[in-house]
Amino acid sequence: MAPLRLYKIIFILMLTLCCGKNEQPSAPSTISINPNDYPWLKAKKIFVDAGHGGTAATDKFRNGPHGVTEESVNLQVALFLEGMLKQAGADAIMSRRADVDISLDERCRMVEETQPDILVSVHHNGTIHAADGVNYTCVLVRGSLETFPASYDLAVYLKDELAKVIEAPALVVSDHSVFQETGTRILRNTAPVCPGVIGEGGFFSDPEQALLMTDPKYNEKEAMAYFNAIAAYLKGGIPTGQIYFACPIWKGVIRNRTPFVFLKADPGQKNTDIKEDSIVITLDDVPLTVTKWRRNIFRINYGRVLYPGGHRFRFYFRNSSNNSSMVLCSSFISDVERGDYANLIYNGRKQLNWGNVSEGLKMLLSANSMEATGPEGRKLIKDIADGFMKLGLSDTAEYYNLALHHFHPADEKKGKKARNVSWYPIRYYGKQIPIVFGLTP
Numbered sequence: 001m002a003p004l005r006l007y008k009i010i011f012i013l014m015l016t017l018c019c020g021k022n023e024q025p026s027a028p029s030t031i032s033i034n035p036n037d038y039p040w041l042k043a044k045k046i047f048v049d050a051g052h053g054g055t056a057a058t059d060k061f062r063n064g065p066h067g068v069t070e071e072s073v074n075l076q077v078a079l080f081l082e083g084m085l086k087q088a089g090a091d092a093i094m095s096r097r098a099d100v101d102i103s104l105d106e107r108c109r110m111v112e113e114t115q116p117d118i119l120v121s122v123h124h125n126g127t128i129h130a131a132d133g134v135n136y137t138c139v140l141v142r143g144s145l146e147t148f149p150a151s152y153d154l155a156v157y158l159k160d161e162l163a164k165v166i167e168a169p170a171l172v173v174s175d176h177s178v179f180q181e182t183g184t185r186i187l188r189n190t191a192p193v194c195p196g197v198i199g200e201g202g203f204f205s206d207p208e209q210a211l212l213m214t215d216p217k218y219n220e221k222e223a224m225a226y227f228n229a230i231a232a233y234l235k236g237g238i239p240t241g242q243i244y245f246a247c248p249i250w251k252g253v254i255r256n257r258t259p260f261v262f263l264k265a266d267p268g269q270k271n272t273d274i275k276e277d278s279i280v281i282t283l284d285d286v287p288l289t290v291t292k293w294r295r296n297i298f299r300i301n302y303g304r305v306l307y308p309g310g311h312r313f314r315f316y317f318r319n320s321s322n323n324s325s326m327v328l329c330s331s332f333i334s335d336v337e338r339g340d341y342a343n344l345i346y347n348g349r350k351q352l353n354w355g356n357v358s359e360g361l362k363m364l365l366s367a368n369s370m371e372a373t374g375p376e377g378r379k380l381i382k383d384i385a386d387g388f389m390k391l392g393l394s395d396t397a398e399y400y401n402l403a404l405h406h407f408h409p410a411d412e413k414k415g416k417k418a419r420n421v422s423w424y425p426i427r428y429y430g431k432q433i434p435i436v437f438g439l440t441p
């Protein structure tokens with residue numbers, strides 16, 4: 001493959017001479033893309049992150065056979081992708097366009113600053129047991145399908161497209177499989193901004209695959225897989241939504257206990273609707289229902305009243321293209337008066353005992369939102385965990401049981417059934433969306 005390498009050297013030399021400072025232009029793609037074929041990509045912001053960079057001399061783990069380095073292949077694919085996206089009329093935002101070392105924090109800051117529609121991070125894989133001929137492709141998403149459904153949708157498109165290029169098994173896995181407790185920093189820190197994935201296209205540690213990676217035509221094919229996946233995903237649109245309270249807000253709190261509350265959904269694409277039966281909405285983790293009000297607008301059935309305390313709606317749904325919104329979250333405070341805390345605990349327990357579990361839970365959770373560390377705290381969380389168990393939500397019940405174990409270590413120590421849980425349970429609430437007050441959508 002000597003002529004190819006020579007081609008590559010001349011190519012890179014030309015780019016370096018043309019642009020100075022190692023900044024490279026978009027790779028001149030041999031594939032021409034007609035923007036009229038992708039009208040929905042126009043002005044869409046796609047953050048393209050070429051993984052690593054500038055560390056090949058020291059980072060031997062990311063160097064493969066045939067002189068291949070992961071960072072250079074990542075950059076090559078990313079530059080081809082940039083060219084394709086620009087041809088299609090999209091706005092490609094690059095984390096790097098040269099062989100430079102940019103910290104993960106800096107990359108995350110760039111995402112935060114530019115607020116893209118989606119993020120794709122281009123990587124390639126390596127393994128210490130390369131001798132076994134390990135080669136497959138995987139797409140990493142943050143968390144689980146329940147916490148990051150929109151990223152998962154994008155990941156499925158990318159997995160299928162990459163599989164065609166690499167001709168090897170392809171799968172979607174959580175970034176917790178790489179870093180168990182935290183997941184990957186790029187997906188973790190950009191999760192509140194937009195759906196994001198890390199593509200791991202093939203193993204640079206595999207001699208056969210590494211040889212392919214030295215070929216710009218092959219890099220271009222891989223970029224095309226990213227382009228096709230991005231185009232197919234964004235064609236379906238990314239739905240989003242906002243909560244409306246018909247009552248006004250007063251010094252940061254609402255005083256009306258029974259306002260009309262709506263979910264106004266934006267399907268994210270023209271001529272699409274929200275699938276009503278896909279709407280998942282909870283108030284402080286207690287599942288709620290909605291009633292259709294107008295097209296893509298739903299009234300939220302929150303129960304009898306909005307109890308005093310701090311609350312959180314958490315919601316997500318799919319549009320008729322079957323694309324999911326991100327998990328969204330809206331918080332508000334309902335006015336608290338003297339005696340509310342004790343009343344909520346007393347009446348909440350009464351409701352639970354009467355079998356009115358959902359209403360009882362809402363009351364106890366409201367009390368818990370006011371004060372989590374007080375003398376009532378331990379018993380309160382225990383009752384909440386039991387309540388969720390009665391509702392059949394064993395995962396949520398388990399969360400509160402684990403929280404209890406961590407919140408009250410002193411009590412736990414002398415407790416009868418000491419648990420041996422050395423990890424802290426973390427809840428992901430979703431992307432924060434401010435509530436609109438005083439308006440009916």
Ligand SMILES: [Zn+2]
Nearest residue numbers: 051070123124
């Ligand atoms: Zn990597």
